[in-house]
Amino acid sequence: MEYMTIDGIKVPIEDEKNILSLIRKAGIDIPTFCYHSDLSIYGACRMCMVEDERGRMFASCSEQPRPGMVIHTNTKKLQQYRKLIIELLLSSHCRDCTTCTKNGMCELQSLAYRVGVHSVRFENKKEELPIDMTSNCIVRDPNKCILCGDCVRTCSENQGIGAIDFAHRGSKMQITPAFGKNLCDTDCVGCGQCAVVCPTAAISIRTNVTEVWDAIEDPTKRVVAQIAPAVRIAVGDKFGLPKGENAMGKLVKALRIMGFDEVYDTNFGADLTVMEESREFAKRLESGENLPLFTSCCPGWVKFCENKYPEFRGNISTCRSPMSMFSPVIKEYFAKADKEEGRETYVVAIMPCTAKKAEILRPDNHTGGRQDTDIVITTQEIIRMIRQVGIKFENLESEACDMPFSMASGGASIFGITGGVTEAVLRYLSPEKDHTALENIKYSGVRGKAGFKEASVTLGERTIKIAVVHGLKNASDLIENIKAGKASYDFVEVMACRRGCILGGGQPVPMGPTTRTARMDGIYQVDQLSSIRYTDENPLIDRIWEDIIKGREHELLHRNMG
Amino acid sequence: MLDRSYYEKADEIISEHGKGKESLIPIMQDIQAQYRYIPPELLQYVAKCIGVTEAKAYSVATFYENFSFDSKGKYVIKVCDGTACHVRKGTLILERLKAELGLSDGKNTTDDMLFTVETVSCLGACGLAPVMTVNDVVHPAMTPEKVSETIKKIREDEA
Numbered sequence: 001m002e003y004m005t006i007d008g009i010k011v012p013i014e015d016e017k018n019i020l021s022l023i024r025k026a027g028i029d030i031p032t033f034c035y036h037s038d039l040s041i042y043g044a045c046r047m048c049m050v051e052d053e054r055g056r057m058f059a060s061c062s063e064q065p066r067p068g069m070v071i072h073t074n075t076k077k078l079q080q081y082r083k084l085i086i087e088l089l090l091s092s093h094c095r096d097c098t099t100c101t102k103n104g105m106c107e108l109q110s111l112a113y114r115v116g117v118h119s120v121r122f123e124n125k126k127e128e129l130p131i132d133m134t135s136n137c138i139v140r141d142p143n144k145c146i147l148c149g150d151c152v153r154t155c156s157e158n159q160g161i162g163a164i165d166f167a168h169r170g171s172k173m174q175i176t177p178a179f180g181k182n183l184c185d186t187d188c189v190g191c192g193q194c195a196v197v198c199p200t201a202a203i204s205i206r207t208n209v210t211e212v213w214d215a216i217e218d219p220t221k222r223v224v225a226q227i228a229p230a231v232r233i234a235v236g237d238k239f240g241l242p243k244g245e246n247a248m249g250k251l252v253k254a255l256r257i258m259g260f261d262e263v264y265d266t267n268f269g270a271d272l273t274v275m276e277e278s279r280e281f282a283k284r285l286e287s288g289e290n291l292p293l294f295t296s297c298c299p300g301w302v303k304f305c306e307n308k309y310p311e312f313r314g315n316i317s318t319c320r321s322p323m324s325m326f327s328p329v330i331k332e333y334f335a336k337a338d339k340e341e342g343r344e345t346y347v348v349a350i351m352p353c354t355a356k357k358a359e360i361l362r363p364d365n366h367t368g369g370r371q372d373t374d375i376v377i378t379t380q381e382i383i384r385m386i387r388q389v390g391i392k393f394e395n396l397e398s399e400a401c402d403m404p405f406s407m408a409s410g411g412a413s414i415f416g417i418t419g420g421v422t423e424a425v426l427r428y429l430s431p432e433k434d435h436t437a438l439e440n441i442k443y444s445g446v447r448g449k450a451g452f453k454e455a456s457v458t459l460g461e462r463t464i465k466i467a468v469v470h471g472l473k474n475a476s477d478l479i480e481n482i483k484a485g486k487a488s489y490d491f492v493e494v495m496a497c498r499r500g501c502i503l504g505g506g507q508p509v510p511m512g513p514t515t516r517t518a519r520m521d522g523i524y525q526v527d528q529l530s531s532i533r534y535t536d537e538n539p540l541i542d543r544i545w546e547d548i549i550k551g552r553e554h555e556l557l558h559r560n561m562g
Numbered sequence: 563m564l565d566r567s568y569y570e571k572a573d574e575i576i577s578e579h580g581k582g583k584e585s586l587i588p589i590m591q592d593i594q595a596q597y598r599y600i601p602p603e604l605l606q607y608v609a610k611c612i613g614v615t616e617a618k619a620y621s622v623a624t625f626y627e628n629f630s631f632d633s634k635g636k637y638v639i640k641v642c643d644g645t646a647c648h649v650r651k652g653t654l655i656l657e658r659l660k661a662e663l664g665l666s667d668g669k670n671t672t673d674d675m676l677f678t679v680e681t682v683s684c685l686g687a688c689g690l691a692p693v694m695t696v697n698d699v700v701h702p703a704m705t706p707e708k709v710s711e712t713i714k715k716i717r718e719d720e721a
Contacts, residue, residue, distance in 0.1 A: 162615030167624045178609075178620035179602055179631075186617070 002067035007074065013067060019060040020048050023073055030073055031082065031111050033199050034148040035061045037513070038498070039157055045148050046085055047111070051075050082115045091122035092171075093200075094143035100201050105509070107199035108146060129174065134182035136361060137190030137206055137354040137505070140164075142174050145202035151175065151194035158498060160473035161304070163188040175202070187307045189472070191300035191496040192354030192505015205354050205506060209385055211375050212348055216259040221346040222334060224262040225255050226326055227401075229270065230352040230416030230501035231379045233522035237508045238383045239393040243515050244522030249398020251350075254386050256399065265401045266349070267408030269326025270415040270424070272544075273297065274535040276557050277319045277421075278428045281491060285462065290314050292467070292482070292489040295421050296559070297321045299359035300496030304472050309479050315492075318558045322415060323349045323356060324365045327372035328556045330405070332548050349376045352416065352504035355496065364559035378506025407540050410530030417523045418470040418500040419446035419453065422493045427534045429459055438533060449499055449520070452478065470495040564603050571596060572604055576611050583614045586622055590629055598634040598678075605631075635671045635678040637716055641694045644684030652692035656681060658706035659694075662713045676720060677713075 001012045004022065011026045018041065023030045033045035043062040050060045050071045057078070060071075072078070090112060097103055132140040149166065152175060156162035163186040167176050177186045195203045215221045227248065236247035248265075255263045281293050296302055296317040305312055319325070327347045334345040349356065353376075359365060360373040377385075386393050400406055411427045414420030426441045427433075445455035446468050453468040467489045469475050475494045481487040497504050502519040503511050511519075532538050549556060575592045579585035589608055593600050600623060609619035623629045641647075641656045656679070660666065663677050671678040687693045690702035694709075701712060 156615065156618075162617050165615065165617035165621040167617075167621050169625050169627075176617075178606070178616035 004065050004067060004069040004071070006071055013065045016065055019050065019063045019065050019069075019071065022065050023048075023050070023060055028073055030060065031114065032061065033107060033111075033146060034150055036150060036154075036197055039150065039153045039197075042149050042153065045146075047082055049078055049081055051078055057081070079115065083117055086112050086115055086117045087120055088122070089146050090117065090120045092124055092126040093146065094128075094141070095120075095124075100144070101204045101207065102144075102201035106201065126171075132183050133206070134184035135188060135190060135206065136184075136358040137192060138183060138188070138195060139204050139206050140183055141202055141204070142176065143202075144200045145175055146200055147173060147175065148199060149175070150197035150199070151203050154193045154197050158471050158473055159189075159191060159193060159304075159496065160476040161187050161189065164194070187304075189300040189303040189307070189496060190355040190358045190505075191472070193497060195354065195505055196503070196507075196509055196511065205378055205380060206357060207381055207384075208357070208375050208377050209381050209388075212377055212385070215346045215348070215374070218346075220343055222261050222338065222341075222343045223259070223346050223348060224264065224330055224334075225260045225348050225350055226264045226266045226269065226323065226330070227251060227255075228266045228323065228349070228351045228353070228416065228501065229413050229420075229526070230504060230507070230519075230523065231350050231382070233416075233502065233519050233526070234352065234379050234507045235383060236393070237515070239386075241394055242518070244518030244520075244525075246522060246526050247393075248526075249400070250393055250396040251382070252401055253396045253399040254389075254391050254393055257391055258385060258389055260348070262402045264326070264330065264405040265408055266322050266326055266351075267412040267415070268405040268538075268540070269322035269324075269329075270412035271408050271535045271538050271541055272325045272329065272557060273319055273322045273415075273421075274409075274411060274424045274428050275541065276325070276553060277317050278425050280317055280319060281425065282429070285464075285490065292465075292492045293317055295491075295493045297415060297421055298355075298495045298497075298501075299353070300355040301472065301475060301494040303355065303358070304475065304496065305479075305494075308476065312479065320365065320557060320559050321356075321359065322412070323351065323376075324359065324372055325557045326405070328367040329544065329548055331367075331370075331372065332556065333404075346374045347372070349373045350379070350382050351376050352379050352501045352507045353497075354378060354505035356506075366560070367555060378504075380506055380508055383508060404540060404543070407532070407538055408530075409535045409538050410527035410533040411535050413526040413530060414523055416501040417520060418495050419448070419468045419493065420500065420523075422446045422455075422466055422468055422491065424535060425491070426457055428536055430534075431460070433534050433537070446493075449516075451498070464491060465489045466491045466493070468493045470500055471498045472496050564601055568597075568601060568604055569607060572608055572611075576608065581612045583612055585612055586614060586619060590619075590623060594629060598638065599630045599632055601633075602631050632671070633675070635674075635676050636720075637676060637696055638678045638680065639694055639696050640680050640682045640685065642683075642685045642687075642692060643681045644688065644691075646688035647685075647692040650691040652704075654706050655692050655694060655704045655709055658709045659713070662710055676716075 003010045003012055006026045009026050011022050016022050031047040034042045041062050043059045048060045049057050050073050051057050053070045129142040152165050164175050164177050195205050215223050232246050232248035233244050235251050236245050252263045284290055284293050294316045296319050331345050356376040365372055411424030423446050430437050444457055451471050451474040455466045457464050469478050575589050579588045605619050606616050609616045643652055659679050663672050685693050692704050694701050694704055
């Protein structure tokens with residue numbers, strides 16, 4: 001094996017593409033702003049500079065490791081260099097840290113502290129730019145931008161959208177949509193992946209916490225929470241729980257302390273989706289129309305398809321997302337009680353997703369002219385609310401959700417991960433309901449972190465061709481292949497965010513490799529530990545169909561296509 | 563809305579350079595040569611045709627000082643503010659031009675769309691300093707008086 005020496009430590013070179021990876025392997029957390037392992041290398045921030053034996057300095061992210069190399073990561077020269085960069089960045093940065101949404105989570109803030117910048121010698125001469133609040137999902141504050149370009153590369157490389165890019169030059173450079181347009185006038189789908197990689201609050205999630213507190217305060221409102229599958233395995237992150245641990249019980253308890261009247265599990269909504277989407281799929285298979293069926297759970301993907309491939313609109317399932325099926329069912333359930341008590345049911349959806357904030361406003365997510373889900377808050381926002389109350393989350397006792405919507409299948413719980421929707425639908429459609437069938441579906445090819453997965457499954461006499469993609473760039477490539485006639489499928493699952501909702505735009509950051517794996521394992525664990533694995537074995541489903549839905553599937557569970 | 567003829571011209575230019583993203587700059591250059599500026603709607607159209615995002619096209623266009631999204635006058639006057647022209651009182655040339663044409667910082671084009679005044683960092687004719695160009699015709703060794711004469715002559719020709 002070949003080695004190189006990093007700060008006196010001999011480090012074996014395996015298949016690392018850059019020195020930075022080796023430095024991190026050696027256990028040194030070298031600072032970066034613009035390096036993300038799943039994006040192209042940009043080399044702009046210069047924080048990862050290292051020095052070789054001859055005193056030559058170079059960026060470790062964009063240098064290949066060579067056997068016998070000797071480098072240092074923390075010489076006096078490097079320390080001063082990093083300090084100056086941060087000082088310069090801060091000199092043109094809006095430094096309202098104490099009132100900033102990213103306070104305490106900002107990488108610029110933490111690196112300034114780490115490298116020891118105690119004062120800024122330069123005056124801020126940058127003109128103040130307007131904050132873009134036009135998107136329902138994302139807020140863009142160019143005054144906090146450090147031009148690392150992480151958002152630009154995420155949006156174009158991973159999502160294939162490119163709603164924002166660098167513009168102008170030199171000291172006037174900024175990141176903006178074309179022609180300085182507002183974000184709401186671009187092809188932005190609101191997936192929030194730009195906010196995930198943004199080291200500062202230049203791109204942040206639009207917050208709706210105040211609306212939720214107002215609703216809780218309001219005695220005329222019955223405030224009902226529904227919690228998405230991917231929230232439970234991420235919410236504990238910020239309270240010191242092990243990464244990927246299912247903290248659903250604690251979250252339910254916390255919501256009750258905060259004053260929510262009812263707490264339900266969106267997994268139940270996912271079971272509704274499995275029922276309806278499977279039926280729709282079976283119908284389309286029979287008629288042969290509008291195949292492949294595109295899943296519709298992910299609002300980022302639905303908007304992307306409508307924007308970029310309007311000719312495929314008919315292929316998108318007419319099913320609403322689990323959240324949006326569940327909300328009208330909840331409201332229907334309380335309709336009578338609401339009338340009697342003079343109250344109004346107010347549904348708060350706690351989601352890993354930023355695009356959901358826009359989904360609830362769509363006309364096809366209204367029932368009888370009324371908005372189904374009243375407000376969406378992300379995992380990050382619920383963490384903030386828990387902190388506001390001062391709840392010691394990590395010490396809470398677990399509690400279960402309320403009836404009658406607290407039982408859900410394991411199939412529903414994996415909606416939060418790529419391949420999960422497909423797996424749940426396959427479980428439902430499978431004629432055999434035993435462990436062998438479960439294992440066969442598990443290993444059919446729908447699981448795993450590959451951006452593009454294919455599977456063929458035999459159902460009865462028919463072989464069904466399935467594609468599972470995550471990351472909208474992969475979706476785009478897939479559709480181009482379908483258009484070119486190079487591929488054909490019966491069922492296509494798309495999730496806008498890489499690996500699915502577990503790494504959604506609203507989830508707590510950072511989401512490095514360890515977190516990613518832990519969340520994947522965590523969500524499959526929820527499924528493994530469910531006593532019900534198949535949606536059709538959920539005993540509550542039939543009751544809900546009889547008592548609440550009563551033949552009104554189209555009104556309550558499908559998108560009103562107008 | 564732009565006239566159809568703009569899009570037809572753009573199609574022609576695109577077909578000359580090919581639909582790859584590497585054609586973006588040559589296409590923008592040709593459009594600018596044709597209309598003396600790049601109409602924003604046309605850049606959006608070009609971006610779509612050659613498969614680059616609008617934000618990327620805007621990024622490239624704003625990176626280069628030479629590309630402009632503002633329509634320009636019939637006569638584009640470039641005043642050199644490079645070192646040689648600067649020390650030989652190029653600033654006075656610019657001041658006289660602005661005074662003659664009623665222009666100010668932020669207003670570079672006359673209302674009658676006849677003149678646009680720009681400063682450039684060097685025209686590469688330092689021996690002739692101070693220099694200005696009118697639609698790429700070089701006017702050497704300028705004085706404020708010669709500026710007034712030049713403007714007067716153009717106005718007479720146009721009248």
